[in-house]
Amino acid sequence: MTALPPTTSPAMARIRRGAALLRDLLPYAGLFLVVAYFAFASEFFLNTRNFERLITDSATLMLVAFGMTMVILLGEIDLSVGAVVALLSVILVQLMAAGLGWPLAVILVLLIGMGIGGLNGVITVIGDIPSFITTLGMMAVATGLAYVFTGSVSVAIMDDQFLDLFYDDRFLGLPVPLWIVGLAFLASVLYLNRTVAGFELFALGANPAAAALSGVPVKRRKITVFVIMGALVAIAACLSAARLGSGAPGSVPALTLDAIAAVIIGGASLFGGRAFVGRTLMGAALIAVLNNGMVLLNVNIDAQYIIKGLIILLAVVLERVAAGGR
Amino acid sequence: MLELSNITKSFPGVRALDGARFDLRAGEVHAFMGENGAGKSTMMKIAAGLFAPDTGTIRLDGVPVSFANPSEAKAAGIHTVFQELTVLENLDVAQNLLIGREPALFGGAWLDRVALYDEAAKILRELRIPMDPRRMAGRLSTGQRQIVEIARAVAQNPRVLILDEPTSSLGRHEEELLFSLVARLKTAGTGIVYITHRMSEVFALADRITVLRDGRHILTDDAANLDRPALIRAMVGRDVSEARHEGESRRAEVALEVRGLERGADVRGVDLTLYRGEVLGLAGLMGAGRTELARLMAGIDRPDAGEMMLFGQPYAPASVRAAMLAGVAYVSEDRKGLGVVLPLPVGQNIALPSLARLSRSGWVSPARLRDFARDWMGRLGVRATGPDTVVGTLSGGNQQKVALAKWLSTAPRVILLDEPTRGVDVGAKAEIYTLIRALAAEGTAVLVISSELPELMQLCDRIAVMAQGRVSGDLPAVEASETALLELAFDESEAA
Numbered sequence: 001m002t003a004l005p006p007t008t009s010p011a012m013a014r015i016r017r018g019a020a021l022l023r024d025l026l027p028y029a030g031l032f033l034v035v036a037y038f039a040f041a042s043e044f045f046l047n048t049r050n051f052e053r054l055i056t057d058s059a060t061l062m063l064v065a066f067g068m069t070m071v072i073l074l075g076e077i078d079l080s081v082g083a084v085v086a087l088l089s090v091i092l093v094q095l096m097a098a099g100l101g102w103p104l105a106v107i108l109v110l111l112i113g114m115g116i117g118g119l120n121g122v123i124t125v126i127g128d129i130p131s132f133i134t135t136l137g138m139m140a141v142a143t144g145l146a147y148v149f150t151g152s153v154s155v156a157i158m159d160d161q162f163l164d165l166f167y168d169d170r171f172l173g174l175p176v177p178l179w180i181v182g183l184a185f186l187a188s189v190l191y192l193n194r195t196v197a198g199f200e201l202f203a204l205g206a207n208p209a210a211a212a213l214s215g216v217p218v219k220r221r222k223i224t225v226f227v228i229m230g231a232l233v234a235i236a237a238c239l240s241a242a243r244l245g246s247g248a249p250g251s252v253p254a255l256t257l258d259a260i261a262a263v264i265i266g267g268a269s270l271f272g273g274r275a276f277v278g279r280t281l282m283g284a285a286l287i288a289v290l291n292n293g294m295v296l297l298n299v300n301i302d303a304q305y306i307i308k309g310l311i312i313l314l315a316v317v318l319e320r321v322a323a324g325g326r
Numbered sequence: 327m328l329e330l331s332n333i334t335k336s337f338p339g340v341r342a343l344d345g346a347r348f349d350l351r352a353g354e355v356h357a358f359m360g361e362n363g364a365g366k367s368t369m370m371k372i373a374a375g376l377f378a379p380d381t382g383t384i385r386l387d388g389v390p391v392s393f394a395n396p397s398e399a400k401a402a403g404i405h406t407v408f409q410e411l412t413v414l415e416n417l418d419v420a421q422n423l424l425i426g427r428e429p430a431l432f433g434g435a436w437l438d439r440v441a442l443y444d445e446a447a448k449i450l451r452e453l454r455i456p457m458d459p460r461r462m463a464g465r466l467s468t469g470q471r472q473i474v475e476i477a478r479a480v481a482q483n484p485r486v487l488i489l490d491e492p493t494s495s496l497g498r499h500e501e502e503l504l505f506s507l508v509a510r511l512k513t514a515g516t517g518i519v520y521i522t523h524r525m526s527e528v529f530a531l532a533d534r535i536t537v538l539r540d541g542r543h544i545l546t547d548d549a550a551n552l553d554r555p556a557l558i559r560a561m562v563g564r565d566v567s568e569a570r571h572e573g574e575s576r577r578a579e580v581a582l583e584v585r586g587l588e589r590g591a592d593v594r595g596v597d598l599t600l601y602r603g604e605v606l607g608l609a610g611l612m613g614a615g616r617t618e619l620a621r622l623m624a625g626i627d628r629p630d631a632g633e634m635m636l637f638g639q640p641y642a643p644a645s646v647r648a649a650m651l652a653g654v655a656y657v658s659e660d661r662k663g664l665g666v667v668l669p670l671p672v673g674q675n676i677a678l679p680s681l682a683r684l685s686r687s688g689w690v691s692p693a694r695l696r697d698f699a700r701d702w703m704g705r706l707g708v709r710a711t712g713p714d715t716v717v718g719t720l721s722g723g724n725q726q727k728v729a730l731a732k733w734l735s736t737a738p739r740v741i742l743l744d745e746p747t748r749g750v751d752v753g754a755k756a757e758i759y760t761l762i763r764a765l766a767a768e769g770t771a772v773l774v775i776s777s778e779l780p781e782l783m784q785l786c787d788r789i790a791v792m793a794q795g796r797v798s799g800d801l802p803a804v805e806a807s808e809t810a811l812l813e814l815a816f817d818e819s820e821a822a
Contacts (some may be wrong), residue, residue, distance in 0.1 A: 010337075013337075136811060169465075181790075188629075193692070194689055194690055194691075194692075195685075195688050195689055195690060196681040196685045196688055196689075196690055197688070198680055198690075199674060199677070199681055199690055200678070200679075201693075202667075202670060202674065203667045203670060203674065203675075203678050206667045206668070206669045207663075207664075207668070207669075208666040210663070210664050210665065210667050211663050211667065211678070212646065213626065213646060213656070213658060213664050214646070214678045214679045214732070215645070215647040215650050215678075215679045216648040216678070217647070253767060256602065272670055274669070275671070313627055
């Protein structure tokens with residue numbers, strides 16, 4: 001229910017168009033600006049080794065951000081991703097420590113990840129509960145379980161084959177994590193823009209009631225998105241474990257925040273119906289460069305949070321102004 | 327009293343008003359008419375202080391005025407009730423009535439609840455509105471909310487009251503309530519601007535009529551000097567046939583048959599037969615259960631009891647998709663809320679129910695989708711740049727055509743149209759009527775739910791009437807009169 005009929009005075013319209021332009025430019029211009037700034041400010045930033053580290057370091061974030069794009073497109077949110085990545089990496093390491101070969105361990109982790117995502121989806125959709133509550137609960141459960149499984153210490157990975165494959169190996173000259181991110185990106189873009197399910201997600205996010213009346217299987221589509229999110233989180237957990245060489249229960253504290261930030265910097269609407277994987281990729285790259293550059297410049301962790309928080313707020317405000325209040 | 331002269335207003339790409347004028351006398355009801363997009367709303371939003379005109383003057387009692395915002399217009403005594411309801415569902419009637427000017431103690435810091443309910447009860451009593459001030463607005467019907475909205479404006483003793491399509495969601499009782507409110511305001515000297523698409527109301531209420539077309543002033547005259555055809559000519563700029571359909575009903579083949587259908591308190595034992603190639607009207611008062619019945623037929627809700635037969639086969643759709651696959655489509659009355667997805671392009675809206683058919687093993691080609699949409703846009707005459715135009719930017723009539731195209735493209739054998747012309751201008755209305763008749767001629771069974779009896783009598787072969795969850799009778803359209811239909815609609819017999 002709108003408070004007032006939409007005012008469309010020329011001044012307001014100009015402001016709105018301006019905000020829309022800024023919103024659409026933000027991921028690209030922002031990325032350009034931070035790269036330029038860090039290249040100028042740190043001698044360690046602009047070199048191949050740093051860039052490779054940047055890419056492999058950000059693979060986890062990228063995968064989770066792609067899933068988050070679909071969740072936010074539905075007008076939902078997933079606050080559990082960071083905790084679940086930690087939990088799954090712990091499970092992965094424990095499975096391998098128990099003597100399971102890495103391929104089997106990875107498959108099991110993938111299934112558990114999809115199960116957790118599915119559980120988030122089922123509770124949210126069938127129980128008609130806001131996803132931020134469902135996933136907040138899941139976050140607490142996953143964090144707790146991760147500590148229970150490890151006894152609060154991180155466990156090192158002994159399987160060199162696994163570490164090589166998910167971190168060090170190259171295929172056609174590029175690091176394996178980059179290939180995984182590339183494949184996941186392509187799959188996400190195709191899913192959203194070339195499949196029946198993808199087309200229906202846009203309608204579903206913008207107007208669930210109208211979508212339901214058009215014969216869209218609302219519940220199935222929503223739960224599927226949470227399952228996809230779970231799968232991406234599981235792959236992210238494998239990459240994260242390989243990068244750290246261990247499974248640590250508190251390994252990725254800022255991941256949830258960073259993933260949501262990437263989607264919002266990409267111009268998505270938190271009210272659903274508007275989100276783009278391509279721009280999320282830019283948003284995630286911006287966050288990754290920011291993380292990397294601020295470490296190089298020895299910006300302390302608290303200041304890093306403040307800066308990222310301000311960028312999120314700026315992106316959200318721009319999106320709202322551009323959308324014209326409603 | 328209020329005079330807008332030589333008003334021009336342009337928006338990017340459109341000249342909404344082009345030297346338009348309008349004047350209002352104290353104590354008159356002045357109907358303001360024109361097709362959607364003629365500039366009525368823009369004109370009234372200028373009067374209400376929402377827009378500033380590019381050129382032109384506004385005079386109040388002969389003095390030039392300009393309003394920077396709606397509050398300034400309100401302070402000058404100009405109140406507006408817009409089509410979009412602003413009643414807050416989480417507050418009760420009294421709080422809604424007095425919002426923004428609640429009685430307060432201690433210099434405005436403390437809400438005086440006793441005075442609030444006293445004051446609200448007094449307003450409702452004076453306006454003769456039978457409503458409990460403590461009732462939550464969320465539990466009111468749409469029509470009752472509209473009444474609260476109007477009462478809120480009336481209670482502030484406006485000098486000018488602008489009503490934008492006030493009856494589009496009112497039931498008959500509420501309509502009468504509104505008309506008596508209007509009559510009281512008139513005697514108190516309030517000037518009332520009445521925007522509506524309903525001819526019968528215009529001639530029942532208005533003292534004078536102004537018609538706008540393409541942002542220009544076409545005519546202003548006493549209502550007594552005008553008649554329906556003259557008004558329609560003025561609005562459309564051409565003659566629109568209002569001839570009643572010569573209903574020779576083709577009762578050859580039963581398309582959809584409903585026996586003893588029940589759901590909750592809304593649908594209480596409906597028997598209805600819909601034939602192939604006929605347009606069946608479904609009349610009834612608000613709350614008679616018409617939409618609820620259509621939702622059962624369309625697979626949106628499940629009946630508690632009763633059965634349906636579709637072309638002789640048992641029909642019990644478990645979902646919208648199942649109904650669609652069986653060849654039954656439902657176009658909702660709530661176009662913006664349920665009919666179309668406003669922020670999405672025309673193409674995606676039209677293709678939404680047909681995606682499965684347009685895809686190969688789950689994959690959709692965007693080019694194919696666009697071609698499909700373009701084809702249907704052409705067939706229905708959707709006026710939009712292309713399939714990528716966002717539906718929210720189209721006029722009401724074009725949005726409705728998108729909603730129709732969306733369902734017609736699923737090739738339904740039975741189509742259920744719920745208020746297909748609500749908020750649609752005269753020209754688009756005629757196009758939609760032609761379309762419906764053409765559908766029936768091709769053999770589709772069409773059910774039209776409408777609250778406008780003249781519309782049903784003009785469009786349908788046969789009209790069934792619902793009262794209190796049952797079908798109280800049906801008549802061939804050629805024999806139907808408003809009196810006969812209303813008698814059926816007010817039928818209160820407790821049939822088994």
